Amino acid sequence: MTSDALLPxxxxxxxxxxxxxxxxxxxxxxxxxxxxxxxxxxxxxxxxPGGSVKDRPAYRMI
Numbered sequence: 082m083t084s085d086a087l088l089p090x091x092x093x094x095x096x097x098x099x100x101x102x103x104x105x106x107x108x109x110x111x112x113x114x115x116x117x118x119x120x121x122x123x124x125x126x127x128x129x130p131g132g133s134v135k136d137r138p139a140y141r142m143i
Contacts, residue, residue, distance in 0.1 A: 100136045103128045 105122040112121050129136035 096130050097140065099128075099130055100140045101129070 104125050106125050108121045108123055112119060126132075126134045126136075131139070
C-alpha cells in the first residue's frame with residue numbers, strides 16, 4: 082500500500098456518492114450453452130470505495 086492510500090479523501094462527499102454506483106458486467110459465457118437468449122450480469126461491487134458489498138449497509142448505518 083502506498084502512503085497516498087492512507088491520506089484522507091480530498092472531497093468526502095464525492096467519495097460517498099460513489100457508494101452503490103457500481104457497474105453491471107455482462108457474463109457472456111455463463112449459461113450461454115443452456116440459455117443462449119438470456120443475458121446474465123454481475124454487479125462489480127469491488128468498485129465501491131471499500132471494495133465490498135458492505136459499503137452500502139455501512140453508509141446507511143452512519
